[in-house]
Amino acid sequence: GVSPKALTEHHEKVESDRFRPSDDDPRAIRSIGVIGGGTAGYMTALALKTKRPWLDVTLVESKEIPIIGVGEATVSYMVMFLHHFLGIDPMELYRKVEPTWKLGIKFDWGPDPDGFMATFDWHHHSIGALGALEAENTVNGFTVQSLMMMADRAGVYEIDGKYVSLMKYLPFAYHLDNARFVAFLTELAEQRGVRHVEARLDDVVLGDDEWVDHVRTTDGRELRYDFYVDCTGFRSMLLGKALDTPFHSYAGSLFTDSAVTGNLENGGHLKPYTTATTMNAGWCWNIPTPQSDHLGYVYSSSALSDDEAHKELTERFPGIEGLRQVRFRSGRHDKAWRGNVMAIGNSYAFVEPLESTGLLMIALAVQTLTSVLPASWSDEQARDVVNIGLGQRWDAIRWFLAIHYKFNTRLDTEFWKDVRERCDISGFQPLLALYQNGAPLTRRDPYILDLALGAAPTFFGLAGIDNILLGQKVPARLLQRAEPIEDWWARRKAGDALVSRALTQSRALEAFRTDPELNAQLLNDLDSWAGRHIAGYIGML
Numbered sequence: 310g311v312s313p314k315a316l317t318e319h320h321e322k323v324e325s326d327r328f329r330p331s332d333d334d335p336r337a338i339r340s341i342g343v344i345g346g347g348t349a350g351y352m353t354a355l356a357l358k359t360k361r362p363w364l365d366v367t368l369v370e371s372k373e374i375p376i377i378g379v380g381e382a383t384v385s386y387m388v389m390f391l392h393h394f395l396g397i398d399p400m401e402l403y404r405k406v407e408p409t410w411k412l413g414i415k416f417d418w419g420p421d422p423d424g425f426m427a428t429f430d431w432h433h434h435s436i437g438a439l440g441a442l443e444a445e446n447t448v449n450g451f452t453v454q455s456l457m458m459m460a461d462r463a464g465v466y467e468i469d470g471k472y473v474s475l476m477k478y479l480p481f482a483y484h485l486d487n488a489r490f491v492a493f494l495t496e497l498a499e500q501r502g503v504r505h506v507e508a509r510l511d512d513v514v515l516g517d518d519e520w521v522d523h524v525r526t527t528d529g530r531e532l533r534y535d536f537y538v539d540c541t542g543f544r545s546m547l548l549g550k551a552l553d554t555p556f557h558s559y560a561g562s563l564f565t566d567s568a569v570t571g572n573l574e575n576g577g578h579l580k581p582y583t584t585a586t587t588m589n590a591g592w593c594w595n596i597p598t599p600q601s602d603h604l605g606y607v608y609s610s611s612a613l614s615d616d617e618a619h620k621e622l623t624e625r626f627p628g629i630e631g632l633r634q635v636r637f638r639s640g641r642h643d644k645a646w647r648g649n650v651m652a653i654g655n656s657y658a659f660v661e662p663l664e665s666t667g668l669l670m671i672a673l674a675v676q677t678l679t680s681v682l683p684a685s686w687s688d689e690q691a692r693d694v695v696n697i698g699l700g701q702r703w704d705a706i707r708w709f710l711a712i713h714y715k716f717n718t719r720l721d722t723e724f725w726k727d728v729r730e731r732c733d734i735s736g737f738q739p740l741l742a743l744y745q746n747g748a749p750l751t752r753r754d755p756y757i758l759d760l761a762l763g764a765a766p767t768f769f770g771l772a773g774i775d776n777i778l779l780g781q782k783v784p785a786r787l788l789q790r791a792e793p794i795e796d797w798w799a800r801r802k803a804g805d806a807l808v809s810r811a812l813t814q815s816r817a818l819e820a821f822r823t824d825p826e827l828n829a830q831l832l833n834d835l836d837s838w839a840g841r842h843i844a845g846y847i848g849m850l
């Protein structure tokens with residue numbers, strides 16, 4: 310029999326929502342053309358083939374048009390996406406892509422000369438932000454992960470010749486060398502049966518309103534698919550150019566439009582985080598890879614010429630080499646999905662990489678598409694919910710980045726004065742008022758949190774907002790701690806002890822590269838942040 314407890318807790322079991330068309334449906338969606346072979350194109354093609362293996366998926370790309378070639382820092386969500394959703398074997402990823410770990414971002418930013426740590430275990434306040442602010446006048450040291458970052462360590466130990474890992478309790482992300490990552494995805498796509506067409510699109514031929522009939526290539530071919538995914542990057546060949554979808558610029562909040570990137574020798578020393586350093590007309594990322602640190606100065610071309618940017622970067626980081634220029638525009642198209650076209654990646658939307666959201670937003674769009682793609686054109690299509698939902702999420706990232714800029718008091722250059730004066734943060738103004746009314750936001754009344762979360766639909770949630778505002782010392786009325794400061798110090802000392810025996814990132818990575826059990830714990834254990842059961846809750850399985 311079924312016990313009353315089991316009965317009340319049971320969820321009716323259902324099959325996946327990835328409907329398969331019937332064999333005799335003349336309007337079935339069977340062939341997908343993914344146009345573009347950057348991270349967006351390959352992640353989309355792989356996901357569709359993996360989650361809907363009956364589809365005939367073709368990726369079309371032109372080697373004449375290079376991929377953007379940047380996009381290396383990620384967020385912890387991507388660990389789950391790569392391993393659970395795409396089914397990538399972690400040992401293979403370590404071997405072929407050589408990722409490094411990102412425990413968070415170290416912002417050389419705001420009033421503290423040491424900057425502040427924005428970590429992925431921010432939800433826990435395991436040690437406590439209020440205690441940290443009282444004891445040390447900085448938010449740093451508010452979680453175990455922030456202590457690891459400050460000490461340049463990662464949560465792996467060697468005890469009696471055996472590796473022991475705490476990483477299943479400490480959310481982290483990968484830094485992925487872009488060239489290696491795209492090469493790896495290319496190989497996987499081939500193995501999993503994604504067709505590949507090397508061709509340059511010349512023309513997109515529309516049928517009835519909002520409908521792509523076929524695409525023409527420069528060598529005279531006509532390619533026809535039931536559904537098209539536009540992954541052509543900033544060119545946005547289908548959604549932007551052919552369908553003429555309006556573009557909403559974020560330039561009122563995000564003033565940068567250029568980056569100059571380069572590599573810097575790191576002598577094998579791998580910091581376990583991304584660094585974001587304030588520069589005269591923007592900021593510079595530093596992403597460690599086993600071969601070198603990858604740097605990129607993101608700046609506003611109206612505040613600084615390219616030559617001045619190169620000069621500032623090389624003076625600030627002597628020895629940097631292989632400089633390469635990139636241009637971008639921040640904003641999104643009005644809709645991602647029109648007719649038989651959905652755009653994923655830069656072809657739909659882009660924000661500059663301050664919070665490493667590029668690959669995350671591709672992953673979310675890919676998950677969305679694999680769930681809602683109709684089996685047949687006779688089915689109802691959920692376009693509106695997709696377009697509204699993705700649009701809201703992108704807009705929320707715009708506002709999230711804007712509050713980084715608006716409150717950064719580190720430098721007084723013309724650029725930063727202008728940003729502080731004019732940066733539009735209106736979308737987060739209500740949340741800012743709530744923060745000023747009582748911070749941290751995450752410790753407010755749960756009902757208020759629920760209301761507030763609706764205004765901030767990003768991966769970073771309210772904890773991410775707290776981290777950025779408290780880290781920059783944006784004034785707020787602070788909540789009262791309901792414990793003596795000695796309790797904070799006790800946790801802090803326990804945290805320091807934990808950190809003092811932890812391995813450096815290079816050695817921790819070596820442990821994960823050589824001991825499959827550590828990855829298995831991370832991806833399977835019931836108490837892991839990246840375990841299968843969590844993956845199930847967020848639609849990754």
Ligand code: FAD
Pocket residue numbers: 344345346347348349350369370371372373374375376377378379380381382383508509510511540541542543544546567568605635636637653654655656662665666667668669
């Ligand atoms: P692209 O890489 O530009 O690929 C476009 C593809 O379309 C290419 O294969 C090209 O050949 C093809 N194509 C275009 N036109 C045609 C045509 N006519 N015919 C045939 N094929 C065509 N994201 C992160 O997650 N983390 C980061 O740290 C990060 N840093 C970034 C830094 C900068 C400066 C920039 C600009 C972006 C950064 N991003 C980052 C974002 C990330 O790089 C992109 O979101 C991601 O790489 C997706 O690119 P894409 O696939 O959309 O476009």
